[in-house]
Amino acid sequence: MKKLAIIGCGGIGRYHLDHFLQFRDIELAGFCDIILERAEAFAKAAGSGQGFTDYKEMYDAVQPDMVFICIPPYAHGDIEFETIRRRIPFFVEKPVALSLDLAHEIRQRIQEAGLITASGFQCRYSNLVEPTVEFIQDHEIVFIDCVRVGGIPGTEWWKKRALSGGQIVEQTIHQFDIIRYVFGEPDTVFTMGTKGYVTDVDGYDTEDLTTTVVRFQNGALAAISTGCYASAGASADSKVTFGARDSRADLYILDKLRVFEEKQAAVEDSSLVVKGDGAMNGKGTTDTVYRQEGDSGLLCDRTFIDAVLSGDPSKIRSPYEDAVRSLAFTLACNESLDTGLPVKVNLD
Ligand SMILES: NC(=O)c1ccc[n+]([C@@H]2O[C@H](COP(=O)([O-])OP(=O)(O)OC[C@H]3O[C@@H](n4cnc5c(N)ncnc54)[C@H](O)[C@@H]3O)[C@@H](O)[C@H]2O)c1
Structure with a gap:
């Protein structure tokens, strides 16, 4: 054996x-x-x-x-x-x-x-990957809205950015990676962070929250927010939304995928509602849910x-060489965080 x-x-x-x-x-x-x-x-x-x-x-x-x-x-x-x-x-x-x-x-x-x-x-081995890719192939994605917010893990090394890489590199790399896998490669990132909300954890020096704007090679944009300020699960709804002009898919990694698509023209009976604005959850929209199966x-x-x-x-x-590209994506965010400038992602 x-x-x-x-x-x-x-x-x-x-x-x-x-x-x-x-x-x-x-x-x-x-x-x-x-x-x-x-x-x-x-x-x-x-x-x-x-x-x-x-x-x-x-x-x-x-x-x-x-x-x-x-x-x-x-x-x-x-x-x-x-x-x-x-x-x-x-x-x-x-x-x-x-x-x-x-x-x-x-x-x-x-x-x-x-x-x-x-x-x-x-997460790449989830049964949710296939319907997500199918949705992306069938719809031109304009905007990806990704949120991962949680608390601070117990391991000592996690609290120091020099040891862990910080939350983007250590945790939210899963989200950066799955976006690369199902959608495409990034071109440029611009990250801002903030601190000072978490005051009760000794030895902690990473950002409480960062938001990264990503421009992808195909022109789409993403906003990826990652925070470890949460003291309870109600703080944020962690998911990745792939938004097209007429539909969207909400991916709750390793949990479920919800696809919203219009069945008919958006509701136009109110002069206060711009067509398509807020109508996604309303009348005339189909909502298909796929559940995580098995152990990825x-x-x-x-x-x-x-x-x-x-x-x-x-x-x-x-494989390792692909994991290096997800590392490059997240390290570019750290560089942007430190320099205050947009950074081109080095995928070579
Ligand atoms: N894929 C995932 O979803 C996932 C989830 C959690 C953690 N991780 C990753 O796994 C890694 C470890 O995380 P963890 O939570 O298990 O940390 P941990 O601190 O619980 O475990 C790491 C272990 O490695 C040991 N160690 C450190 N240096 C060593 C060395 N040179 N030789 C042998 N042992 C050594 C430590 O003593 C410790 O027992 C991190 O990179 C983390 O990002 C991945």
Whole structure:
């Protein structure tokens, strides 16, 4: 049986381990974390394998056939270089790095080694992707309105932008990535942020809220707002709206897709209502709802494992080189935030 190892036995590592426990055709062979108890707790939960604090020692001892790298954003670099040097196919969590130079160097070495890779953009494996793409193909999208607002995660590193990349890079990258996947590539971003609303979290230095205006290569615009100021779920309705002239689709990632389309001409019986303005939810509009089915995270992991077992990476929806482009999209926002200027996204 092929052997699988994990580096980084924290929150997302456990999420992946829970998936692996449902698979019978791979051996859970090695677990590495700089905190030994965490690695050993994973070995115990797996009922197999051994805990390590040094990934090179683990590689020497276990000789894994594939590895899941589930470390915090600031910790990327040496682990990937060593993994590539040993030609071990790897799945790496997003964001794949905090610097584009580093991500490009890793990408280059992956290409030279011809290695199978994947990254943690599990939203790409949702059954909602297909109807969203269909809607976008059938309607010319003018405007994308995206909101992701939540609270501040518990991990210490998250609170420091130098360690996490900030909320755009660390979290809302999922939204930036899915927009790229279903819609198209960005050209330019312009981001503004604000602070001072969250005053009760020690050591926190990221923005409470940012709003990014995106111009896409095809001319459409987006407004992408991301906030961690919320203390309750009622603070905002997190979703991605794809708006055409006569219809719209609201994508609630990994939850549901609602498509609103006109059945007949918009209501024109009031001189106070401009045609089409506010009529989208009104009379004459169809409202089709698609629900999330299955576990996209499980499918994402399984797809990588199957790719390694078969040697065929064609079903992987987010290989490393593509994840680098989503990183570039979000890092451009950080640059704009810092400079106060629009920034062209470097997708090369
Ligand atoms: N795909 C998703 O939806 C999703 C969800 C949550 C987190 N993530 C990503 O996963 C990554 C980790 O997040 P998390 O919430 O699991 O963090 P975490 O802090 O809970 O876990 C990270 C673990 O890595 C260990 N670690 C740090 N440096 C290491 C090193 N050099 N060698 C070995 N172990 C090391 C830490 O001790 C910790 O146990 C982040 O990049 C985050 O963005 C992705």
